[in-house]
Amino acid sequence: MSDGEKAGSAVRAPTVDGAPAGRPVEWMRVAVGAGAGAYTLLGTRDILFPTTTMGNRVSQAIVAVVCLAALPLSRRWPRPSATVVISAIWLQLVWTLVANGAPVPALLGFPVLSAGAGLLAGGGAALLVGAASSVVVPLAYVAGRAVSGTGEAIQPIEINWLVATDVCTMAAALMTRTALVSYRRLLEASETARLRYRQLFQEAPEGLVELDEAGRIAEANAEARRILGAGEVAGRELGAALRALGVVDPPDLSQARPGLPLPVEVPATLGARARLLEIGVGAEPGSRRLRLVLSDVTERRYLEERLGHAQRLETVGQLAGGVAHDFNNLLTVVGGNAAQLAEHSDPEVRQLSQEILDAQERGTALTRQLLAFGRREVREPRRQDLASIVSGISRLLGRLLGEQHRLRLVLEGPAPVFADRGQLEQVTINLVTNARDAMPSGGEIAVAVRRLASEEARRLGSTLGGDAQVLLEIADVGVGMSAETLRQIFEPFFTTKPRGKGTGLGLATVHGIVDQSGGCTAVDSAPARGTRFRVFLPEMAAAVGVAQAGPERPAPARGTERVLLVEDDAAVLSLARRTLERAGYRVTAATGGDAAEAAGRAGRFDLLLSDVVMPGTGGVELARRLRAYNPGLRVLLTSGYHDVDQRDPAADARFPLLTKPFEPAELLRRVRAALDAERDPVSG
Numbered sequence: 001m002s003d004g005e006k007a008g009s010a011v012r013a014p015t016v017d018g019a020p021a022g023r024p025v026e027w028m029r030v031a032v033g034a035g036a037g038a039y040t041l042l043g044t045r046d047i048l049f050p051t052t053t054m055g056n057r058v059s060q061a062i063v064a065v066v067c068l069a070a071l072p073l074s075r076r077w078p079r080p081s082a083t084v085v086i087s088a089i090w091l092q093l094v095w096t097l098v099a100n101g102a103p104v105p106a107l108l109g110f111p112v113l114s115a116g117a118g119l120l121a122g123g124g125a126a127l128l129v130g131a132a133s134s135v136v137v138p139l140a141y142v143a144g145r146a147v148s149g150t151g152e153a154i155q156p157i158e159i160n161w162l163v164a165t166d167v168c169t170m171a172a173a174l175m176t177r178t179a180l181v182s183y184r185r186l187l188e189a190s191e192t193a194r195l196r197y198r199q200l201f202q203e204a205p206e207g208l209v210e211l212d213e214a215g216r217i218a219e220a221n222a223e224a225r226r227i228l229g230a231g232e233v234a235g236r237e238l239g240a241a242l243r244a245l246g247v248v249d250p251p252d253l254s255q256a257r258p259g260l261p262l263p264v265e266v267p268a269t270l271g272a273r274a275r276l277l278e279i280g281v282g283a284e285p286g287s288r289r290l291r292l293v294l295s296d297v298t299e300r301r302y303l304e305e306r307l308g309h310a311q312r313l314e315t316v317g318q319l320a321g322g323v324a325h326d327f328n329n330l331l332t333v334v335g336g337n338a339a340q341l342a343e344h345s346d347p348e349v350r351q352l353s354q355e356i357l358d359a360q361e362r363g364t365a366l367t368r369q370l371l372a373f374g375r376r377e378v379r380e381p382r383r384q385d386l387a388s389i390v391s392g393i394s395r396l397l398g399r400l401l402g403e404q405h406r407l408r409l410v411l412e413g414p415a416p417v418f419a420d421r422g423q424l425e426q427v428t429i430n431l432v433t434n435a436r437d438a439m440p441s442g443g444e445i446a447v448a449v450r451r452l453a454s455e456e457a458r459r460l461g462s463t464l465g466g467d468a469q470v471l472l473e474i475a476d477v478g479v480g481m482s483a484e485t486l487r488q489i490f491e492p493f494f495t496t497k498p499r500g501k502g503t504g505l506g507l508a509t510v511h512g513i514v515d516q517s518g519g520c521t522a523v524d525s526a527p528a529r530g531t532r533f534r535v536f537l538p539e540m541a542a543a544v545g546v547a548q549a550g551p552e553r554p555a556p557a558r559g560t561e562r563v564l565l566v567e568d569d570a571a572v573l574s575l576a577r578r579t580l581e582r583a584g585y586r587v588t589a590a591t592g593g594d595a596a597e598a599a600g601r602a603g604r605f606d607l608l609l610s611d612v613v614m615p616g617t618g619g620v621e622l623a624r625r626l627r628a629y630n631p632g633l634r635v636l637l638t639s640g641y642h643d644v645d646q647r648d649p650a651a652d653a654r655f656p657l658l659t660k661p662f663e664p665a666e667l668l669r670r671v672r673a674a675l676d677a678e679r680d681p682v683s684g
Contacts, residue, residue, distance in 0.1 A: 039064035039089075059092045059099075082120040089113060090129060097140035110137055111168040115176045123177030130173025134166040207294030211238060215253075218289070227277065227294050238292070253290060256281035261295070273483065276301055305487060327363070328640035329569045331661035335360040336575040339664050360661065381517070383540050386415040386470055387449045389424050397432050397447070404442030407432075412450040415470040416540035419517040427510050431474040431533050434507065438478030438531060448473040457536055461522030468539035477530040486523060510535075557668035558583045561606035561675055565589045566596040566622065567638070568614045572660075576609070579664040580671065593617025600626040605633060607675055612639040612657070623655060636674040638662070 039060050066088040074081035090113055096106040110133040118126025201208060207224030209217055217233050225233055228241045239250040246269060251262040261278035268274040280293035334356060341353035391411055398407055417424075428447070435445045449472055452460070457469045481489065490511040514521050514535055525531035563585045567573035573589055580587045588605070590596035593616045600608070600622075608626060610619035617625075623635045640660040656677075658670045 059095045063088045063092045086117045094140045097144045111172040114169045115172040118176030123180040126173040126176040130170045133169045209292040211290040213288040224294050227296050253281050328660035329572050331360050331363050333571040333575050335661050336664050381418050381420050384417055384421050386417050387411040390449055393425055401436050405436055406444045408446045410448035415449050417470050417537045418540050423513045427513050430510050435474055435476035438476050443477050446475045462536040463520045464536055466538050470537045470539050472535040475532040480527045480529045481525040560584050562586045563607045563609055564605040566610035583668050593622045601629055607634045609636050612637050634674050
């Protein structure tokens with residue numbers, strides 16, 4: 001029986017007039033035995049030394065027989081046995097009063113019997129015996145006087161004896177009942193408190209253990225038994241219980257300090273992973289007994305590691321965003337000037353400029369990769385069929401794998417998602433590349449795309465809500481990964497590849513893209529068992545409030561409008577000004593928001609082309625101020641930051657944005673589109 005069941009059974013124990021019957025049951029058996037012994041001695045005395053009448057001896061013998069007969073029955077039926085004995089003794093005392101002329105010693109027995117009845121059978125029995133005695137005793141006394149034939153009138157002293165007997169009998173009954181009621185209430189309160197303590201002890205979320213003076217486990221709750229991996233640990237030494245779990249060196253409890261729990265590492269076993277325990281130690285005042293608090297902190301440490309991982313990702317992402325701003329400005333200048341050199345008449349110059357543009361494209365791709373795992377890449381999400389995307393890059397994947405590896409596609413019908421096509425291609429390529437590197441001797445890589453119901457998705461490891469999801473699964477039969485590696489695979493710059501073979505950004509990029517697209521990832525891997533990556537994305541049919549971006553209308557690249565150009569980077573400012581002026585636009589340049597505001601007040605412009613983040617007045621605030629003077633002013637913003645809404649909280653005005661790096665042709669196209677667009681619904 002568990003401790004909780006023991007506690008419950010204590011409260012539900014048999015009762016005597018509402019009082020718990022633990023010890024009173026034993027008292028009943030003792031009292032029955034005492035009555036049997038007393039009346040046996042009285043009968044023996046009367047036989048050896050005849051001092052009473054034959055009727056008295058017979059009545060005493062009858063009571064002795066009743067007590068002896070009730071004694072073996074008192075174990076199974078304690079209360080009925082006590083009731084029979086009390087009744088027999090009460091009748092014998094009444095008979096003594098009637099048969100012997102009311103001897104005074106018999107009167108003294110009634111208060112004692114009244115109190116005894118209460119203690120043995122409850123407060124109700126005490127009141128019953130007391131009330132019956134108060135009525136019957138005077139009648140028996142008078143009857144005894146008549147039977148004795150003395151013919152004398154009852155004397156005042158005898159009346160005093162009767163009154164005193166009645167008063168003492170009722171007082172004994174009332175006092176006994178009051179004492180029993182108080183005892184019952186105290187016992188009920190004690191049992192309730194004990195039950196509450198037992199429940200709290202057993203149901204505590206932490207493992208609670210009490211050690212005796214010898215260091216053995218005196219008591220342990222359910223959580224402690226679960227942590228220690230044993231059904232019953234009472235009587236065992238704590239060190240032995242820990243060694244049974246595989247702990248090589250159990251901690252020395254004497255080294256514990258208040259508030260500093262002792263760490264215990266439980267190694268992994270077949271079918272169970274490694275665990276980390278903490279043991280808090282407290283001493284019982286004035287005793288050598290110890291109270292321990294056992295905590296399984298494995299999950300907490302794992303969550304702390306995940307939180308640290310997320311914080312590191314956020315830090316690196318912020319760093320990437322800052323680097324990307326400056327890097328994008330450089331790429332804008334390099335690419336813009338190279339694009340203009342590509343129009344040169346000298347073929348060699350054109351070839352060199354093309355090589356510069358190719359290098360710029362690679363730099364742009366690297367910047368986007370950095371921003372992807374930092375969740376700061378500019379996305380163009382649309383309705384996409386993930387199965388079609390994977391099918392479309394299957395040839396590229398085949399060339400990527402080479403002859404030693406085989407690609408097996410399992411594409412089950414349309415799989416609509418709302419995401420950026422380029423990002424989905426990048427996720428697929430990165431995961432397939434990772435699978436290829438895990439099989440240096442070759443093998444088959446399976447790429448599957450299918451739709452899932454929410455229940456099946458959760459079973460496969462998805463943490464997304466919603467009713468329908470799309471699964472992208474890449475499986476290999478390579479070397480697999482250990483549990484330690486699995487905990488770090490999405491950390492930026494973490495790689496198990498040899499130096500120079502990997503950047504550590506591939507899986508970090510996958511994690512960033514999937515998270516940015518509203519999805520989640522799950523990995524199933526073990527050493528020598530291969531790896532299975534699962535990417536879960538919300539199905540487009542289940543997406544709410546998603547609008548597809550329509551195709552942009554081509555617009556002429558040239559114009560004659562007046563443009564106010566604002567850029568704090570001198571090289572970018574020079575490139576943009578030169579590009580616009582060559583296209584026929586009349587350009588007024590400013591290197592900051594304050595100078596641009598002064599120029600905007602002094603003249604009228606058709607378009608404000610401004611960087612978003614600048615010292616002093618930012619691009620969004622500048623646009624709002626200038627529109628107060630020129631309501632028809634069109635606005636086009638540029639930025640090398642990809643988290644503009646965080647850099648400038650006012651960017652929720654939703655002005656059109658041109659991200660850096662951009663080519664001169666793209667700049668001209670976007671300027672023309674901004675000039676020809678409808679008036680922005682943004683208040684000044």
